Amino acid sequence: MWFAAEGRPKGRPTTKVEPVTIDVVTIFPRLVEEALAEGVVARARESGKLDIRARDLREFTDDKHRSVDDVPFGGGPGMVMKPEPIARAIEAVEAERGQASAVILMTPQGRRFTQAEADRLSRMDRLIVICGRYEGVDERLTEMKVTDEYSIGDYVLTGGELPALVLIDAVARLVPGVVGDAESVAVESFSGGLLDHPQYTRPAVWRGREVPPVLLSGHHAEIDRWRSEQRRMRTLERRPDLLTADEAGASEWSEPSGANSSADQERSASVTTQARRGAGVPADKSKEKSDEGD
Numbered sequence: 367m368w369f370a371a372e373g374r375p376k377g378r379p380t381t382k383v384e385p386v387t388i389d390v391v392t393i394f395p396r397l398v399e400e401a402l403a404e405g406v407v408a409r410a411r412e413s414g415k416l417d418i419r420a421r422d423l424r425e426f427t428d429d430k431h432r433s434v435d436d437v438p439f440g441g442g443p444g445m446v447m448k449p450e451p452i453a454r455a456i457e458a459v460e461a462e463r464g465q466a467s468a469v470i471l472m473t474p475q476g477r478r479f480t481q482a483e484a485d486r487l488s489r490m491d492r493l494i495v496i497c498g499r500y501e502g503v504d505e506r507l508t509e510m511k512v513t514d515e516y517s518i519g520d521y522v523l524t525g526g527e528l529p530a531l532v533l534i535d536a537v538a539r540l541v542p543g544v545v546g547d548a549e550s551v552a553v554e555s556f557s558g559g560l561l562d563h564p565q566y567t568r569p570a571v572w573r574g575r576e577v578p579p580v581l582l583s584g585h586h587a588e589i590d591r592w593r594s595e596q597r598r599m600r601t602l603e604r605r606p607d608l609l610t611a612d613e614a615g616a617s618e619w620s621e622p623s624g625a626n627s628s629a630d631q632e633r634s635a636s637v638t639t640q641a642r643r644g645a646g647v648p649a650d651k652s653k654e655k656s657d658e659g660d
């Protein structure tokens with residue numbers, strides 16, 4: 367059954383005082399630990415905003431070979447992950463931490479993981495993430511224990527560790543306080559259903575290419591208007607599937623007929639490409655020299 371294991375609070379909103387806990391059940395705990403030992407997530411762990419632990423699935427086996435997999439009933443290639451060690455791992459984590467808000471299985475058969483799903487999970491207190499291997503996990507474990515199944519895309523990886531790390535990274539940066547500047551999380555690709563606008567930094571002229579002049583103008587209202595138009599154009603050009611019909615039509619250079627005609631698409635590509643090229647004007651050399659010191 368999808369996303370509905372019995373008796374669990376779903377999407378419990380919280381005001382965060384305690385760290386968000388994420389327990390990753392895996393046969394490769396070092397792989398997970400090492401990926402979480404650098405950068406923003408590592409700093410959030412050190413400062414106590416996130417408490418993330420990799421749990422070695424083999425610790426929850428009871429045979430001398432510490433086996434986590436077995437042959438598939440009905441025959442066929444590969445091995446299947448046994449349900450009992452995973453169930454024990456979940457129960458041990460819940461005995462230690464309290465009931466999980468969500469028990470997540472990474473699987474190519476799951477719902478597509480999106481920014482909206484990351485946002486939903488970032489409002490929860492306690493997550494458990496299960497990493498599959500081999501041919502996947504015994505279905506009965508999924509039915510009994512899993513609340514959410516997520517895929518990170520339409521391709522098959524060898525294991526759930528990289529998908530789990532993708533999910534954790536996307537969720538972690540939305541936990542309040544993890545990313546220093548809250549605005550950088552609020553205004554970026556997929557927030558508000560749009561891709562982000564192009565970004566530029568110093569120097570103002572680089573290898574003959576100028577930054578769009580509006581960004582140097584100091585007119586905040588103009589800059590906001592330019593950025594918002596760029597976001598819309600970029601989204602229309604690259605990901606029109608993200609736009610509603612109203613949003614696609616709202617752009618001043620878009621025909622009322624919508625975004626799907628080839629004329630529209632050509633125009634959007636050309637406008638965006640011009641914008642991307644910083645208006646396409648080669649910089650004058652003396653200006654380039656003076657701006658390089660910025």
Ligand code: SAM
Nearest residue numbers: 472473474498501502517518522523525526529
């Ligand atoms: N037999 C499975 C199928 O066809 O659906 C694929 C198993 S895959 C080789 C092994 C494990 O990698 C899965 O159980 C899952 O945990 C993880 N995995 C692979 N691709 C994934 C994806 N696109 N998204 C999330 N998890 C994935």
